[in-house]
Amino acid sequence: MKRPSARDAVAAVIDPGSWTTWDTPIADAECDNGYAQELAHARSVTGLDEAVITGAATVEGRRIALLASDFRFLGGSIGIAAGERLTAAIRRATAERLPLLALPTSGGTRMQEGAAAFLQMVKITAAVVDHRAAHLPYLVYLRHPTTGGVFASWGSLGHMTFAEPGALIGFLGPRVYQALYDAPFPEGVQTSENLEACGLIDGVLPLEKLSDVVARALSVMVRPHRTASVPTAPPTVPVADVPAWESVRASRREDRPGVRELLRYAAGDVLQLSGTGQGETDPGLLLALARLGHMPCVLLGQDRRGQTPQAPLGPGALRQARRGMRLAAELDLPLVTVIDTAGAALSRDAEEGGLAGEIARCIAEMVSLPVPTVSVLLGQGTGGGALALVPADRVLAAQHGWLSPLPPEGASAILHRDTAHAAEMAEQQGVRSADLFEHGLVDRIIAEHPDAAAEPEAFCRRMGAAIHAELRTLAGEDPAQRLAERACRFDRIGRPRDVLAQAG
Incomplete structure (x- = not known):
């Protein structure tokens, strides 16, 4: 050569x-x-x-x-x-x-x-x-x-x-x-x-x-010097009230747009990174530098195309995610996480690879990151693999995004010893975006007309605009106050919005 x-x-x-x-x-x-x-x-x-x-x-x-x-x-x-x-x-x-x-x-x-x-x-x-x-x-x-x-x-x-x-x-x-x-x-x-x-x-x-x-x-x-901006609340768009099971089914459609489509339609200057940098890579996690609107960020997202029943989200994916978190902190860039997973791997390799510890370490890093953070519940949000990327200053959800400790079928198997009650369990557990919003976990719901698979480009552009608006607002906030508020928001989990409003 x-x-x-x-x-x-x-x-x-x-x-x-x-x-x-x-x-x-x-x-x-x-x-x-x-x-x-x-x-x-x-x-x-x-x-x-x-x-x-x-x-x-x-x-x-x-x-x-x-x-x-x-x-x-x-x-x-x-x-x-x-x-x-x-x-x-x-x-x-x-x-x-x-x-x-x-x-x-x-x-x-x-x-x-x-x-x-x-x-x-x-x-x-x-x-x-x-x-x-x-x-x-x-x-x-x-x-x-x-x-x-x-x-x-x-x-x-x-x-x-x-x-x-x-x-x-x-x-x-x-x-x-x-x-x-x-x-x-x-x-x-x-x-x-x-x-x-x-x-x-x-x-x-x-x-x-x-x-x-x-x-x-x-x-x-290389970010420009931060300039104070007047936070502007994005307009609230009403979303249809649909059953939880309808959202679960919509989130599982093969043609539903994922993190790659979000980057394709809503981001610029995208430069994808590969692996942990320490000899490990997992196709279920995408890590990239990107620009949403004029706001630069590190974006890490669970890739629905890279996760299969044979190769579900593993501990290596979460180690890649932690690389992205460290990168955001070192470069003083906002972090955007995209949640879209049917669940982390349940296997000997995952256990021996330290899956539980990686979930814990991701949560720990998310709650303490010094930079602005936005989490996006784009589709399925099953189990600890999803929870690992949730804690952020702002949490956005697609209308048919949902979050649950297990898939509804798993919850049904535990309580009813069958999977026939999955729809009922999804409703009872309050997994849908509307329920998460009601309990203060989600800050904003991005509408789907009638679901993202029917309008992938338009939906991704709406989601990208919403992320950009949140990043712009967060950039104008005092860092110490923002970190304190991040800690408080998770202390308030489980209290309905009307109770929080009265307390405030």
């Missing part, structure tokens, strides 16, 4: 003529004659003084900071000087409040410099941690090859991580593995495509398409 130089990689991403280097000359350190000759040769071949370059430029008009490795310079290895250069650039990007894009390609740390070079990874990582703590985006594009300490430090800390097609990406380089174990590394493991399939990176794309992805990501990640 051809390896673009560091300068070529940067030039492929940035606006022409916008590059400004941040690099200062590197003083020659004392080293043995053999290493000195290697450095001199690398400098002659590459025209660079070290294995990394740093600087600032614009991408589609937005100023960002960049770090790029050059594999031709001693395998892109990181020594003391390269570590110092990277750390200084990251800290400068943080001080100037610039998004940061890293373009590593490296065999790891520089063996000629030993432990001192190895420990540069800690220093670089600490600088990235500070950058992320400042609510600033950190994007990574892994190039061929990226292995060793670079992959195990600043190459694996991106808010979003993409990789070059066919790139060798892995912790232990195949040549080292062969030498240590006298056997080739298993084929097909250390590839960018396999990493994407395993939920370790967000996507594989050629370098020439990176600028568009970076621009779209930053259009959502």
Whole structure:
């Protein structure tokens, strides 16, 4: 595979003529004659003084900071000087409040410099941690090859991580593995495509398409300064009073629009992420950066198309959801959750995978997230898998959305030892959106005419407009007051609205 130089990689991403280097000359350190000759040769071949370059430029008009490795310079290895250069650039990007894009390609740390070079990874990582703590985006594009300490430090800390097609990406380089174990590394493991399939990176794309992805990501990640806005209550649209079982049946229609249709019709600048970033992915959960109206957000939603009786919503889906929650908090972006599930997996794998604990951790993160949150009950809301995404500052519901600890058939089986009383149980348990609104759990019901499957685009646009209105209102609220009110709203669960009104 051809390896673009560091300068070529940067030039492929940035606006022409916008590059400004941040690099200062590197003083020659004392080293043995053999290493000195290697450095001199690398400098002659590459025209660079070290294995990394740093600087600032614009991408589609937005100023960002960049770090790029050059594999031709001693395998892109990181020594003391390269570590110092990277750390200084990251800290400068943080001080100037610039998004940061890293373009590593490296065999790891520089063996000629030993432990001192190895420990540069800690220093670089600490600088990235500070950058992320400042609510600033950190994007990574892994190039061929990226292995060793670079992959195990600043190459694996991106808010979003993409990789070059066919790139060798892995912790232990195949040549080292062969030498240590006298056997080739298993084929097909250390590839960018396999990493994407395993939920370790967000996507594989050629370098020439990176600028568009970076621009779209930053259009959502980099929020304008908050401005106070006058909260405007959206108009209340009357919804038909329908039996609970009719809503349950409507929510189960195969042609009912789900989270993908909501994004297609109601959102812009959508950039989907993949997996937990820790080696796990679940098709039942969709995670994306998106813009609803002019409001950027992290959106995570249960995907009705990805859930099947053979592959129901599992603990991995909730770990993906928690990645989205952390992303929203780190980037200081509102979080939108979309609930649409027939229920979480009931299996040995789910139990051993920690399903109950993941539900608990999702609830805990939802109630404490510092950013504005909106939950959307889009369709079925069965069990703990649904409850995990409910706690929010605002809860919206589609007219035929519903929420229940079990599907009505399950409740019927417990109380009547059959499923024939499912409709009766749905009515008695108050699962429908109108009942949830009456008891103060749902803030607004979005009408369906007569159900979303009959008007998917119009319905999704109405729902998107409602979410946008809530996000806009929440953006103008005092954060401390908003968090306090979130806690209070769940204290009030179970009290009818007329009682709450009298108490207020």
